[in-house]
Amino acid sequence: MPVVRALSLVCSLNASPEPSSSQLLAEQVMAEFKALGVEGEVVRVADFDVRPGVETDMGDGDEWPGLREKVMGADILLIATPIWLGHPSSICQRVLERLNAEMSETDDEGRPLVYNKVGAVAVVGNEDGAHHVSANVFQGLNDIGFTLAPGAVTYWVGEAQQGTDYQDLDKTPDAVKATTHTLAVNAVHLARRLADHPYPPS
Numbered sequence: 001m002p003v004v005r006a007l008s009l010v011c012s013l014n015a016s017p018e019p020s021s022s023q024l025l026a027e028q029v030m031a032e033f034k035a036l037g038v039e040g041e042v043v044r045v046a047d048f049d050v051r052p053g054v055e056t057d058m059g060d061g062d063e064w065p066g067l068r069e070k071v072m073g074a075d076i077l078l079i080a081t082p083i084w085l086g087h088p089s090s091i092c093q094r095v096l097e098r099l100n101a102e103m104s105e106t107d108d109e110g111r112p113l114v115y116n117k118v119g120a121v122a123v124v125g126n127e128d129g130a131h132h133v134s135a136n137v138f139q140g141l142n143d144i145g146f147t148l149a150p151g152a153v154t155y156w157v158g159e160a161q162q163g164t165d166y167q168d169l170d171k172t173p174d175a176v177k178a179t180t181h182t183l184a185v186n187a188v189h190l191a192r193r194l195a196d197h198p199y200p201p202s
Helices: 021-035 064-072 090-104 130-144 174-196
Strands: 005-010 039-044 076-084 118-125 147-157
Touching (some): 005 021, 005 064, 021 039, 021 076, 021 118, 021 147, 021 174, 064 090, 076 090, 076 130, 076 174, 118 130, 130 147, 147 174
Parallel strands (some): 005 039, 076 118, 118 147
16 A cells, blocks of 8 residues: 655745644544554645745745755645635635645656645634635635545634634534544555556646
8 A cells, every 4th residue: 555645735824833723623633644554744734834836936035945855855735724714714715825836847758746745734723714714715726727526625613703723622523623634544545546647637
């Protein structure tokens, strides 16, 4: 059975050690991955100086190249983002912009380097908008070259006009547990299939 590794890029606006609902949901997905024999790492992007741009290295102290190396070493990339004003966080958008550079980075047969990697999304927020946010991130990941499994998103949104955060809940809702489990099972299955049967050059 192929060895599969996962990476979660948490796109909370808060750097560590501030609490983060996006981080909590990402860690729950990683726990599901681990139960399936997949090792992984959760990284909070706000802890790094990721410069704006669409190159693999923007220079001048840009710390994206180190994160990019982690992306290249993973078979599954989970992007975890909060909802702000109905959209993914600005850090999530920056991650997608930096990943855009991978469209021109190819292997010896002309395939983008991320072609055989699986993408997934985790979303948290206090208002509805999880489908819009996940669709936004899905399209970006797919344009870049990631493959999406069925049920490639897990999310939680609180009641409208309320201030409860996901991290403040007494327990994880059963529906969130179920979607998190499905995301993990399908993403790992797809990653293993792609490891055995990579996409042909086109």
